[in-house]
Amino acid sequence: MSSYDLPSGGQVLTQEQLRATLKYVRLQIISPLSLLVSIGANIFRAKWQNVELEPPIDCPGCPPVDISRAHPTLFTPLSVMISGYWTVVYALQIGFCLMLVLARSAETKDVLMRGVGMRFSIANWLMAGWAVFWTLQTSWSFMVAEVLLILNSLILGTIYLTLHRHYHFSTGTWLFVYTPMKMMLAIVFLLEWLDNGFIVLGWESRDPATYAKYSWQAIGILAGVNVVGLLMVFVTKDLVWTVSAEYLLVSLLLKKPKPFTMVVTLFIFLALYPFTYLASIFFHSARTREGRIRLEEEAVAASHEAVAPPATARAHAGTVPPAAPVASGTEGV
Secondary structure, rough: OOOOOOOOOOOOOOOOOOOHHHHHHHHHHHHHHHHHHHHHHHHHHHHHOOOOOHHHHHOOOOOOOHHOOOOOOOOOHHHHHHHHHHHHHHHHHHHHHHHHHHOOOOOHHHHHHHHHHHHHHHHHHHHHHHHHHHHHHHHHHHHHHHHHHHHHHHHHHHHHHHHHHHOOOOOHHHHHHHHHHHHHHHHHHHHHHHHHHHHOOOOOOOOOOOOOOHHHHHHHHHHHHHHHHHHHHHHHHHHHHHHHHHHHHHHHHHOOOHHHHHHHHHHHHHHHHHHHHHHHHHHHHHHHHHHHHHHHHHHHHHHHHOOOOHHHHHHHOOOOOOOOOOOOOOOOO
């Protein structure tokens, strides 16, 4: 019986088991609720950003624009691809919520409770808050939204570190726990806070004639976050991060216009991610083989030492003890 299960057959429930059970029940309730709120807030944001606004005051003859085009930056992605990305994230989170209800093994429940816990629910609440403040379209609301995105990156990063260091995954936990967490971390860290941050700083690209004004700032930040991503891929041999990063880079590449220098940078990282992933596979495989060979050599050496007699025994065996002196027969005369 897991420590999160209620006792049966007249067993006594200890205080520790009671606390663990109540925490797990709270997680079963709060996780689906936070997911529904996050989905609802982002659906509202997606619908609202396509609502046509009045023409700008300084351009009365201009046609109405939708909110998605009101604040373009060099980190604005192709919205259709991002909508599909979030659909996959939320679909996998539904599987996460089902695992909370259907999980029976103690190992799976331990991953859900201690490996993830309430942090995934907090991440969903933060994404819901970001959607609300982003939709308000004011300078202070963009600042609040940026703070929420940065906090979310930190929270999701702690989940990643906990899962990577302390847990091994079955197929179900890898698909419904690790994958949605890593996909959400990837889009928040590699894209969302950069796009929102450029809006906060006023580095928007509204004018087609000057859209490349902040290209070098964008290239520097893009390179910085993706170098961190490449290090994560190499150290952890992370397929989910590799695929997510490739998808997000393509969504940036397909959103026009983009300055030539940024296009080149995007292509460089598009090539580096699969190369780094393959290099990580070869590196970790080589280390595993090296460690296995070393263990075999140590085992052989230990077996030889166990079979061979000690050197001192061999030394004593090779020496002949001196003969005892022969007593003379005339001594007693």
